[in-house]
Amino acid sequence: MATAAYLSKHFKRITIIESDDVLNDTFIESTPAELLNYHCRLESPTSIGRSGVSQIYQIHILAGEGFKILKELFPELADKLITQYGVRGNFIVDCTGRNTSSLRWLKENLNLIVPTVQLHFGCGYVTFIGERFKTEDPLLDAIHLFGNNCNSPDKNTGRYINPIRTIKTDDENSLGVLSIIGVVGVNSEYPPNDSYEDLLEWAKEHTPSECYTILKSTKPCNSLIPYRRIFDDRKYVELLGEKWPQSYILLGDAMCKFNSRYAQGMTHAFRHARELGKIFDEHCHKLEDISYIFNRPASTISEEYWIGSTTNDWKTPRLKLITTDKTGEIRTYQRGGDSNPTKDLEPRVPLMIKFLQCYNYWFIRCAAKSGSLSTDLVHVVSQDCNPLILMKPTTLLKVCYMALIHQFRLSNN
Template identity: 60%
Template sequence: MNIVKGVTYRCKYNVGSPSCDLYGDFIVDCSGGNSSSTKWLNEGFDLIVPTEQMYYGCGSVTFIGERFKTGDPMIDSITMGGCTVNVPTRNTGMHVSPMRTIKTANENSSGILSALICHCVNSEFPPNDSYENLLEWTKTHLPSEYYVMLKSTKVLGPLVPYRRAINQRKFLKSLGNKWPQNYILLGDALYTFNPQYGQGMTHPCRLVREFNKIFNTNYHQLKDISYIFNRRASSISEECWLISTANDWKIPTLKVIRM
């Protein structure tokens, strides 16, 4: 019988820091996509968690900028929006979102500080070494109006790249009673999704609601809750997975790994 009675905590930013054992009646693991759960479950309980990963070449560059007037009223009117990836015909996209208004004496300024993100699938990554190179990438990878928008934007911070997004899921239901008592995975520790479809937030919210229902019934024993949760979470997770991955199967360089 596998039972989790607590966690061992250590500051990850200090390799030499001492560890601390924390005990609890029920452990909810929200340690994210880089969770070490599969490793220590295998080491501690000889438990192999079936996992599937989908690598679809997702990447992005995010930055903060002050937008200036382009002379095109249609483009200047876009304060929030963008163009989405539509594989396989277009593997790149862009989004702009206003952060706050700013005071400026420049009549050509929109007076808006915005967050802008250029993103891709199929490994058609936007460059982050210079804004000039990002503009060149935009010219060939995005609709012309977004090139005009970025050309009229003053960058006010670093170009921040991200290239580690994947779809990943763990098949906990298949483990049945081998799964440890008093322990569940939640959020990215259980499933990670293509961020384009919003399931990274929707999925854990739906699971938390289901978890709350299980506790509120007041007739399940604590030792059975993790098994009950894994069964119910399976169908919810499958719905979110299909929404998030259906379009990714059209990506030419898609790579699927099952472990």
């Protein structure tokens, strides 16, 4: 929809081909509050006809920059975006998300192989909506927003609590808040979803005690919704240059999908859409050249997110890496010693990723003591500026200095 909004100035007609029935009455006629009601009690995405977005019930946070783009495109976030069109087209945007079949289509129909890299880091979410009740600790009851990421290899689980609405209730023990709660495990350490009791048992072992206490005093309102189909998948479309088909592009998750830990996927797709809009706004390109032109800046955007979100995934103890090169040769690498029955080669961590893993570690320690560095970090997290600001020369010096001093002290002890 964001892509269509950017391109609407340049085409008389934009056709969105959507496999889900997004024009169904529930969607069109419900108020936002009614949609939230559905969200709070439904069991699966198919219930409101959104099986095409299987991640829909997982916890989603829209970063600041993504929200800015959305507001710029739809100042009133109006309802009047939808009109009925017939199907025809001379520029095709594949934004069918994480399960795109474009690669298969390109190979079968144009004999075109797109080089790819996939990192399978055994990630699984369980998400549900729950009503919070008082614990015996008023300080805990005052915490409504809670987030704690995985940090492999030592900490392979994370959890998030986000309030989504207040409710009226006569129960004086209720906090009067419904929250969306997600727990996540990587390295195939999946949280269970068979029963809330089992999830609590798991949480007792895998989450900090304050989070366990909150979960223990939460009543789930819907079922526990698992999601285990997460892996990083980068399609290097830019490497195909002018071999790439004319007037056809991949956008958003269809081009690159990655760990959702930093809440980046929607903003990544919006930025692709904005980039495409900019290229059309320049009014100097032939329609048939736009796909190659777009692939370059779009890949730069994807690379920024890719590096940011995969740096940590490379640390997963049982990481599986699958690469496909330009000739179509597929190689599988697997880390994990005895648990690697196929005896695939161990994946080799790129030097730049090793550097970033080390840099991030020391940057966080520096930022904890510096207002300006933590402000820079907040800007990067809300994605309204380039992550490279975390490496400007003065910062780089501070971080390296801290790492070296630490190293020096260790070697003196």
